Amino acid sequence: MNKLTLPAKRSDVAERIHRSATSDRPYTLLLRGTALFFGAVIILFVWSVVHTAWPAVTTFGYHLITGSAWVSGSGPYGALPLLTDTVLTTAIALVIAVPVGLAAALTLLFLIPRRLRSFAASLIELLAAVPSVVYGLWGLWYLTPWLSKTVQPFLARLTGGSWPFNGAQEGFSVLLAGLVLSIMILPTIVAISRDVIGVVPRELIEGGLSLGATQSQVLLKVVLPAARTGIFGAIALGAGRALGETIAVAMVIGSNPQLPHSLFSTGATLASTIATQFGEATGTTGSALAALALMLMVITASVNFGARVLTKRATAPL
């Protein structure tokens, strides 16, 4: 058998083809360089928060998290009230937005005429396009009086003024912040849960119907359980939004960094405290505020990572 050998000298054309296929260094370098640059910016970003927070972290240690009083300017700097309010407002937002959002997602997918679907979906998306400062303004002008004149007296009367519906009824409250947040995270929950419910196999739905189950039984016992993982992902994404939302919350929560004693208490979240106090902050206060930013970063990054894992798993082909 003849041994196959390369010609000693390539023709010009072959040489050019070879070079163009292999030596694309500038392009590869450009892509890698940009990606590296962006990665460096992210590292710098994380470092800026950690670095600014460091003096406060080393000075106060775990008291930063467990301390129950936050006084800007003089200290002490304990973020427990802020953490509580952050979690509380997010929880209120989820309690309202999850059922409504799931109902909206199911409606968009199954219950309204096909012609109207994309229009209705874009209405919900429009909710996401409204800047958060506008929600804050709207909450300030419309929801605050509504809450103090109608909702809070109603809830207080309904429960006889018992906890957690006791205290001053002045509108500004963690309840109002939660309500505004619920509206703001609704589009996220609707969009993601619509995506994950949309990939529930048709056979499952048809199987349920063919067994004589009614539409509501199929939705509740087949569709929602099948899309469970993705729905948890959608909820986690919504929670991530709510935990970090800043301006709208700062405008309606009353900016009072104390442990809430009821849902009608004024409060302050991690993000709203940074927004309202950063301007006057110097030295230790600035560093303590950066420590709040660090907590916020750790919390939201973990929640978002969890959400990503859940939604990826839900939409991945089996």
Next chain:
Amino acid sequence: MTNLLSQLPPDPILERRRAIQSRAAQTIGRRTLVSKAFLSVLVGAFLLSLLPLGSVIFALLVKGIAAISWPFLHTLPHQPSLIDQNAIGGIGNAIEGTVIIDGLAALVAVPVAVLVGLYLAESSSRVANFLRVITEIMTGLPSILLGVFAYAYVVLPMKRFSGLAGIVALAVLMVPVIAKASELAFRGVPQSLKEAGLALGARNSRVARGVIIPAALPGVITGVLLSLARAMGETAPILLVIGASGTWTWNPMHQMSSLPLLTYNYSGSQYPSQRAAAWGVALALVVMVMVLSLGSRLVAARMRREKR
């Protein structure tokens, strides 16, 4: 024959099926009713979720239009005093500041983000996968953290608030969003198109320039406009770093004014005239944001149609 069948012991499976069928038949009326009621609750909840949108738009139109006039849009703001409470001036420089800050931020962010998106779409190395996860997490981080970042690295070294710091914060905010959108768009380009380009002897760079980017352009532009719309409405990072300005400021090295920040400041003002004007500022902002987000849809739809 019938005798023979009736003498067989009853088939448990058949019996069970019959029981289920009769039970289903008995309850079908009630179950349908419950189902109908439940479905109406779902539709009701959906309509309820549209209520806030309606209320916000109504408020913006009624109160916003009442506050807006032509001079309001192009004159400088004026600090009202106790004697002359209604002299609040306009928002001309806030519009100008918003356009400059967001425009320059986009100018910085778009090339970086598109290249990062191309890198993420082309590469599946471990580094790329890691960067992809980080990028996605970045899109969900609260924007105020970027305010802290810009404060630490732009405001502190310059020893003053500046539009530049706002540009940096918003650019870093935009890059992950655009990168993710363009990665998706680049991945959507059919492999056969890329291979056709390569088979013609084009380099990867030539294929990217001549095939991938043009084919994915609608997706990329949609991503850019959407992220720009989102960045334009951001108040939190801007609040920490750009300061305030009462005059036309064309140089981003100085303090600037911007619509979202002005809305925030006016909303808590002690003067009723400024609190009412907050709606005018908000309407101007929302119109700009909506133009961008509707524009992104139109561009995408148009380019998709042209390609066919």
